[in-house]
Amino acid sequence: MTAILSARNLAAGYGGSRVLSGIDLEIRAGEAIGLLGRNGMGKTTLIRTLTGVLPAAEGQVLLDGTDAAALPPFARAKCGIAVVPEGRGIFASLTVRENLRLAATPGDWTEARILDMFPRLAQRAANRGNHLSGGEQQMLAIGRALMTNPRLLILDEATEGLAPLMRNEIWRVIRLVRQTGMAVLVVDRAVSDVLSVADRAIVLVKGQIAWSGPPDALRADPAPLHRHLGVGA
Amino acid sequence: MLAGLLAQVLNGVQYGLLLFLIGSGLTLIFGVMGVINLAHGSLFMIGAYLAFAVAGATGQFWLALPLAIIGGAALGTVLERLLFRRFRTRPHMDQVLLTFALILLFEEARSAVFGNQFHSVAIPAGLDFSVPVVGGFRYSAYRLAVLAICLAIAAGMVWLIERTRIGSAIRAAAENAAMLDLLGVDATRIHRLVFAGGTALAMLAGALAAPLQSVYPGMGDGFLILSFIVVVIGGLGSVAGAFWGALLVGMTDTMAKAYVPQAGGIAVCAMMAAVLIWRPAGLSGRG
Numbered sequence: 044m045t046a047i048l049s050a051r052n053l054a055a056g057y058g059g060s061r062v063l064s065g066i067d068l069e070i071r072a073g074e075a076i077g078l079l080g081r082n083g084m085g086k087t088t089l090i091r092t093l094t095g096v097l098p099a100a101e102g103q104v105l106l107d108g109t110d111a112a113a114l115p116p117f118a119r120a121k122c123g124i125a126v127v128p129e130g131r132g133i134f135a136s137l138t139v140r141e142n143l144r145l146a147a148t149p150g151d152w153t154e155a156r157i158l159d160m161f162p163r164l165a166q167r168a169a170n171r172g173n174h175l176s177g178g179e180q181q182m183l184a185i186g187r188a189l190m191t192n193p194r195l196l197i198l199d200e201a202t203e204g205l206a207p208l209m210r211n212e213i214w215r216v217i218r219l220v221r222q223t224g225m226a227v228l229v230v231d232r233a234v235s236d237v238l239s240v241a242d243r244a245i246v247l248v249k250g251q252i253a254w255s256g257p258p259d260a261l262r263a264d265p266a267p268l269h270r271h272l273g274v275g276a
Numbered sequence: 277m278l279a280g281l282l283a284q285v286l287n288g289v290q291y292g293l294l295l296f297l298i299g300s301g302l303t304l305i306f307g308v309m310g311v312i313n314l315a316h317g318s319l320f321m322i323g324a325y326l327a328f329a330v331a332g333a334t335g336q337f338w339l340a341l342p343l344a345i346i347g348g349a350a351l352g353t354v355l356e357r358l359l360f361r362r363f364r365t366r367p368h369m370d371q372v373l374l375t376f377a378l379i380l381l382f383e384e385a386r387s388a389v390f391g392n393q394f395h396s397v398a399i400p401a402g403l404d405f406s407v408p409v410v411g412g413f414r415y416s417a418y419r420l421a422v423l424a425i426c427l428a429i430a431a432g433m434v435w436l437i438e439r440t441r442i443g444s445a446i447r448a449a450a451e452n453a454a455m456l457d458l459l460g461v462d463a464t465r466i467h468r469l470v471f472a473g474g475t476a477l478a479m480l481a482g483a484l485a486a487p488l489q490s491v492y493p494g495m496g497d498g499f500l501i502l503s504f505i506v507v508v509i510g511g512l513g514s515v516a517g518a519f520w521g522a523l524l525v526g527m528t529d530t531m532a533k534a535y536v537p538q539a540g541g542i543a544v545c546a547m548m549a550a551v552l553i554w555r556p557a558g559l560s561g562r563g
Binding site: 092095115116117120121125126128132134136137141143144146148187188191242 | 397441444445446447450451452454455456457458459460462463464
């Protein structure tokens with residue numbers, strides 16, 4: 044089966060500074076990948092490069108097996124790649140409903156389904172983005188990404204800065220999304236939560252893949268986690 | 277006395293609404309694209325010369341209005357594709373130099389085609405009369421028509437920006453164009469649309485203004501300065517702010533010139549200073 048999104052010998056960076064190098068990655072339909080790594084190891088840079096925000100310095104990004112170099116970010120989004128970016132990217136002057144409708148693409152994920160999944164958003168549908176709490180903004184960012192009816196949902200630090208209850212709520216939704224069969228790429232510091240939803244984990248160190256394999260392997264032998272992240276499974 | 281005051285109020289509102297047509301495009305282009313377009317006044321001038329040319333050639337002034345809108349949208353699209361897209365992320369000084377060069381180009385083209393004389397455009401047939409307003413006071417039917425057209429456009433713009441999906445995309449592009457792209461909405465297309473729309477509005481304003489004043493070289497300069505004041509008073513990027521700012525500027529300028537002619541030049545600047553002391557980010561500005 045052709046991967047939805049893949050990277051071949053991918054390298055990227057900012058100006059003269061190389062952040063990523065030699066990245067080989069495949070995300071297939073329905074697969075969940077957990078991307079782990081300390082701060083500054085290139086996780087967000089990898090997402091920016093996969094989505095076309097940052098051009099690849101070397102190597103290729105492939106969408107459904109076709110080179111995506113000529114595709115700008117909006118075209119990659121139209122191909123079914125949705126991102127919940129670090130910092131959420133909520134449009135402050137738009138209401139919750141406007142934020143959702145802006146992204147709407149025909150499919151199973153409708154405004155009604157999103158508001159049903161996030162009752163708090165339903166209560167605040169007429170509020171502008173800058174009047175929402177951090178947790179509500181995160182729900183909106185996820186809901187808005189789902190409104191594009193993607194095949195692959197990329198979540199970059201989706202629970203960062205949230206209260207524990209809100210973090211649990213976000214993980215509940217991620218698991219719910221997983222159950223629909225949508226492919227997911229999750230970046231988060233909560234290693235145990237990432238491993239609980241992922242089919243495959245990738246550890247990024249200094250812009251390169253240092254370890255890749257099933258979460259069970261990390262649970263059985265957490266040495267790579269100790270070595271590269273300083274945590275246990 | 278009262279009739280005179282009423283005439284000046286109507287003149288001020290009509291002048292302010294023409295400024296709104298120019299200023300709303302200017303504020304959207306700046307708010308969404310971050311581009312300072314000094315050539316916006318030249319686009320107003322091109323609209324006025326278009327009306328002069330069309331009315332002179334066909335005798336049909338009204339034909340100039342749709343032509344100004346269509347021609348303005350086409351010119352804006354070409355300018356955005358060829359020039360402004362490349363300058364969107366450049367420093368403001370580069371944008372100023374580009375748009376100043378465009379002013380020179382447009383003026384030279386105008387001189388080559390129409391010469392440097394002053395021209396006049398007759399009030400269109402069918403509206404070359406005055407209508408009773410209050411008591412014995414009568415007011416130009418054409419000026420009332422301009423007022424109605426501008427109000428309809430203002431209402432349409434507010435509806436478009438605040439109530440439609442394309443309006444949401446325009447507001448979103450002004451905030452974070454990169455995020456809009458990530459949602460599958462082509463922000464570059466939104467930029468092109470805004471620039472084409474802003475150009476069309478400026479040219480339409482020029483065409484509407486042609487029968488109200490002479491058509492002459494550099495006629496957009498004064499409008500450009502007042503339009504920038506409208507944008508600053510209204511709050512950068514805000515269409516609603518531009519509406520109220522334009523009415524304030526139009527009214528202040530008209531009243532000052534009518535009743536305190538010696539202060540006519542500084543009245544608008546004094547009013548802008550007062551508004552900015554009261555609201556530093558403008559009437560609808562945030563932050």
